[in-house]
Amino acid sequence: MSNQWLNEMRRKMEDHTDDVPEGLWDNIKDDLFSEDDNDKITALPIIGNDLKAKDKNTSKFTSKKLVYRISAVAAVIAMFFIGGKIFDFYNSEEENSPKIASSKKGEPAAHSSENKNLPKRTNDLIDNDLFKENSTSNNITSNKISTKNSFNEILNNHNEILKNGINHSVNQNQNTTTDLINHNNQIAQQENVIVDNNQSINDIKDPISQEEKDFKDKFESIQKQKIAKKQSKKPWMLSLLTGNTSGSSSEQFPGYATISGSPMNVGDMFYASDDGDPFVQVVLANQNKEVEARIRHKVPVTLGVSMYYSLGKKWGIGTGINYTKLSSELRSGSDANLIKSDQSVHYIGVPVQVNYNVIKKGAFTGYVTAGTIVEKAVAGGVTTKYIVNNEVKEEKKEGLEAKPVQFSVNSGVGLQLKIVNKIGIYAEPGIGYHFKDDSSLNTIYKEKPLNFNVKFGIRLLLD
Amino acid sequence: MEESKEQILIKRLHLKEETAWKELFEAYSGNLTYVCSRYIIGQDDVHDVLQNSFIKMFRSIDSFEYRGSGSLRAWITRIVVTESLKYLKQNSDFKIVDDEFEIPDLPEEEPDIQEISQTTIMKMIRTLPDGYRTVFNLFVFEEKSHKEIAGILGIAENSSASQFHRAKAMLGHKIKEYKMSKTAQYE
Numbered sequence: 001m002s003n004q005w006l007n008e009m010r011r012k013m014e015d016h017t018d019d020v021p022e023g024l025w026d027n028i029k030d031d032l033f034s035e036d037d038n039d040k041i042t043a044l045p046i047i048g049n050d051l052k053a054k055d056k057n058t059s060k061f062t063s064k065k066l067v068y069r070i071s072a073v074a075a076v077i078a079m080f081f082i083g084g085k086i087f088d089f090y091n092s093e094e095e096n097s098p099k100i101a102s103s104k105k106g107e108p109a110a111h112s113s114e115n116k117n118l119p120k121r122t123n124d125l126i127d128n129d130l131f132k133e134n135s136t137s138n139n140i141t142s143n144k145i146s147t148k149n150s151f152n153e154i155l156n157n158h159n160e161i162l163k164n165g166i167n168h169s170v171n172q173n174q175n176t177t178t179d180l181i182n183h184n185n186q187i188a189q190q191e192n193v194i195v196d197n198n199q200s201i202n203d204i205k206d207p208i209s210q211e212e213k214d215f216k217d218k219f220e221s222i223q224k225q226k227i228a229k230k231q232s233k234k235p236w237m238l239s240l241l242t243g244n245t246s247g248s249s250s251e252q253f254p255g256y257a258t259i260s261g262s263p264m265n266v267g268d269m270f271y272a273s274d275d276g277d278p279f280v281q282v283v284l285a286n287q288n289k290e291v292e293a294r295i296r297h298k299v300p301v302t303l304g305v306s307m308y309y310s311l312g313k314k315w316g317i318g319t320g321i322n323y324t325k326l327s328s329e330l331r332s333g334s335d336a337n338l339i340k341s342d343q344s345v346h347y348i349g350v351p352v353q354v355n356y357n358v359i360k361k362g363a364f365t366g367y368v369t370a371g372t373i374v375e376k377a378v379a380g381g382v383t384t385k386y387i388v389n390n391e392v393k394e395e396k397k398e399g400l401e402a403k404p405v406q407f408s409v410n411s412g413v414g415l416q417l418k419i420v421n422k423i424g425i426y427a428e429p430g431i432g433y434h435f436k437d438d439s440s441l442n443t444i445y446k447e448k449p450l451n452f453n454v455k456f457g458i459r460l461l462l463d
Numbered sequence: 464m465e466e467s468k469e470q471i472l473i474k475r476l477h478l479k480e481e482t483a484w485k486e487l488f489e490a491y492s493g494n495l496t497y498v499c500s501r502y503i504i505g506q507d508d509v510h511d512v513l514q515n516s517f518i519k520m521f522r523s524i525d526s527f528e529y530r531g532s533g534s535l536r537a538w539i540t541r542i543v544v545t546e547s548l549k550y551l552k553q554n555s556d557f558k559i560v561d562d563e564f565e566i567p568d569l570p571e572e573e574p575d576i577q578e579i580s581q582t583t584i585m586k587m588i589r590t591l592p593d594g595y596r597t598v599f600n601l602f603v604f605e606e607k608s609h610k611e612i613a614g615i616l617g618i619a620e621n622s623s624a625s626q627f628h629r630a631k632a633m634l635g636h637k638i639k640e641y642k643m644s645k646t647a648q649y650e
Contacts, residue, residue: 032518
């Protein structure tokens, strides 16, 4: 058998055509020619503009693709950070302000994701900031005018310089594209300026002629700082933290309570215990004081490994294993004398979910998902501290009695980044509804059946 | 010398005009789909490979040089073949099957393909195992030598030759079967 028939086959097949896959041109067009699509660029302002500036000479196409890649990476990383911050935030409730201050810095990833995911909130923030700015400066004026007339002049000067500064930066913004972030940062810095100035105004008391000089110096140095600190992330982290507090839940009622929410019977405790009982000590110390119990449930964070089986291009089903930690905190008593309980429950769950891929760009997939999760509490415990006069008198640890099974239905939007061939990482904020279980265990699931959650994990893709 | 239509299109492709690329797509996508389907079986996969191929063309059009009539088509076909092979290697169950199939020796007579439609031939090619099909396609349609195929696929040269012979025998067998079923129908 020679190869003659094969040559014939080649000639015969040369002009053969097959049906072109549906929607192919649309996809290609989206990939190659969608730079004109301004909406997409404004949705990703910083990254879009930065890259554009850098990549002006290279082809537009690659920069576009990069934008998606980078924003996807940033968003996923940011989600992890947000998760971390929730814990940090709650763990350090007493020392809130320093913690926030420190976490404001060095959070670039959170920065960009916020920007992408919450453009609306960004605008709100800007509005708020503007409003604050006005009110602070008003405060400054009203407070000081009444006391020191000569100081008015300085203030006017200051306001004028400030106005110029704002105008200047606004003009700059208009010259460049609508760079939301820069705008926001600059406004934030204006706010800093005002706050700082407010401080310096407080410092200024009597020798005005001297103060005027100092003031100017100070203002100048702040302006220099302002230029140097262009990358400050303050407003972003602030919004993250406030955004997440609303996700937690707290109950409050008068008197003492256990973490399950049932009130404690003081009389029983008196009989049952001797003088050394820490609870009695707390109660005694709080005599004639108003006491209240407050239970605070933290936002659940879920980590998971899941398998994803794609049904065609858009749809897919997934399952896997989830781990969820629920933390709750009980404070019962007054500020100095209290009972403090920390409860944590660990759940292992099996989700079954259906995904619909909304957008797919390179390694990044955006999807909406819905499904159910069956979770079982596998471990958990309560640590109770009795604090009298800010001193820990006794610490008790208890294990979890009931280990309930929890059903829930979930829905959310997710972002997935394919790292290697079949493996991707995902972040999935969403809402879930948890059905009641029969146990006495008091968790956020019970307190707020419909709640916000964030899931992170690794996903194995099967075809 | 007046420029041919092809050359004018190429110029516009260089300028990255959307209409030019659409034209290219309209003109060649059917044939390219066929080229790609020779290598790739899954419909979604064909879609993905073609999409990647067009993106690659778009990115590397600057490196394309016109070398006479038909060179544009040759170039884009080459890109589709390269992308298809890349895809096969990445998503692989792609393996070179050896000695898994016992192919009966065929008689010396040449299979006559004149009366078989393009679609039927295509179907037959697509039923060949991945490894056979890839080597067969490269040898017959891309006119590569076994040495070249060995280099492209990272296999030994004689392995390529044996794959090809098996593929050829298998295909010949299929054609023969097809013809017999045809004649059986008419009898």
